[in-house]
Amino acid sequence: MSQQADKPVSNERVEAQYEEYLMPIWKSLNVPIKRASNCTVEDFEGNEYLDVFSGISVTNAGHNNEAVVEAAKEQLDEFVHGCTYVHPNEPAAELGEKLAETTPGDLRKSFFCNSGTEAVEGAIKLARKYTGSKEVLALEMSFHGRTLGSLALTGNKAYKSEMAPTINDVAHVAPPYAYRCQMCDGGPCSCACAEDVKHVIDTHTADDLAAVIVEPVLGEGGIIVPPEGWLSRVKEIAHDHGALLIVDEVQAGYGRTGEMWASDHFDVVPDIMPQAKGIANGLPLGAFTASAEVADAFESGDHLSTFGGNPVACAAALATIEQLEDGIVDNAREQGAWLSDQLAELEAEYDVVGEARGLGLMQGIELVDHSGTGPMDVAPAPDAKLAKHVAKHLREEKIIMGVGGFHSNVLRFQPPLTISQKQLSRTVDALRDAIEAHRGDSSA
Known part of the structure; x- marks a missing residue:
């Protein structure tokens, strides 16, 4: 019997079991999940997160459809x-x-x-x-x-x-x-x-x-x-x-x-x-x-x-x-068009947003550092540190967003395709706040 079998299930317990018994195959988002519904997930302490990553682009029809x-x-x-x-x-x-x-x-x-x-x-x-x-x-x-x-x-x-x-x-x-x-x-x-x-x-x-x-x-x-x-x-x-x-x-x-x-x-x-x-x-x-x-x-x-x-x-x-086929793909198209416009505004507003790009609800923003040069000098240097800081800030605001890209500097919007404009708006507002708070943190 597990030594922890008599302990109540908690974030800490699940994370400890991962550390002890699972191979460290990938970086964790540090959000244990007890249950999920549509676009939100809940941890073992009752904290609810807006999921804008959907298990790496998997729960397209919404969690627990x-x-x-x-x-x-x-x-x-x-x-x-x-x-x-x-x-x-x-x-x-x-x-x-x-x-x-x-x-x-x-x-x-x-x-x-x-x-x-x-x-x-x-x-x-x-x-x-x-x-x-x-x-x-x-x-x-x-x-x-x-x-x-x-x-x-x-x-x-x-x-x-x-x-x-x-x-x-x-x-x-x-x-x-x-x-x-x-x-x-x-x-x-x-x-x-x-x-x-x-x-x-x-x-x-x-x-x-x-x-x-x-x-x-x-x-x-x-x-x-x-x-x-x-x-x-x-x-x-x-x-x-x-x-x-x-x-x-x-x-x-x-x-x-x-x-x-x-x-x-x-x-x-x-x-x-x-x-x-x-x-x-x-x-x-x-x-x-x-x-x-x-x-x-x-x-x-x-x-x-x-x-x-x-x-x-x-x-x-x-x-x-x-x-x-019963409206969810249509929602992805409509919400994706709205999101694309919002991310384009962020690109125009902040020089650390090198490019916003994507289709539907597969969108990304590439964060850059203008103090350095990028590959072959065709664009500013990728800023992986800033992307990490921004993602952590969002997680503290109870929003889960993935970070990826060849240079690890792209914030990835890949939510359940059932997401509402209100939920996307909350994400964009939090993202703007995170960029404001951390755009000078590249050297941290």
Whole structure:
């Protein structure tokens, strides 16, 4: 029996158990959760926080969404597990059909797994099987997961330190990061970073390209939105070289950007589309979806997942999609437009706000220090210290906001898509106060 079993549950106890028994895999937001509802979470001492991060962009339909919870409970009463790929079940079958209807263009067949990382790795396997080629191109500053295969695709050494990615046939290309673009020399965007894909293929590959994988909006990279025409040009180059375009919608999908899929903003249909995070509103589920032609390259035994497509998670996913389509995506679009205007005002008001950017309710502001120079001198230096101070200030005001970006200087607005304008207004006001209070703290 645990030595703490006779002690009342408290923030302190849970944090102590984490310290003693859980591996320190990621930085904590220091807000233990006892319960959650819609856009708020509550700790063990009764403190209520406005959640503007939604478990890293997961609870898109709101914490503890009643319809999603009820769907999961109903399936729990029927059966919990039979391995979807051994025993066909109705929730997985219905979800497969629903994704065929919901995903872009001719995407039709899905494989269910447990996470975004697994969805990405499965997509790479499928692309290799379909094309007969092995090499993959990914973006610098991208994030696709933390297992060894997906880590090879991720374009950030901070995640790779002391790890040895097992996919060797990976090259990286310049990201569509206009604020710190090293190709357009401060002038109007020319989409030169898209042309870099062709350059890297010609100079860094062995003419054995299976896929180019991109995020339609880079999440961990710092909420980076590609310029118009970039994604379609990347797809064209990939196809010219006999490769597939994999669009990783794990973080940007399921209404996050104000459209069901971020790809929809750019009128591009991926060849394979990994998904996860918002798919089941917090239950563990991932998927990758492809056209029938591409999907049928898989033969029996090529890929499998014991828990993938768990019927409880699939039932929750069906309810989640129904909730998203019933006005929640519309709310993300409307509130996102309002929020974008507010953040643009902050950019104009404070020189420490280098850039505000995003789509829908996937927004970020990049904090900078004008006393230093940034990468290649194209923008002021990233200010990670200020971002940390601001996030801590917000947490003290009972608002949870994520910090990320390649340079750890981007404040991330990724709330439940059910958030109200009143709640967003509270967040923006608190953010303004935090910037006022800490904009001189970079050297602290």
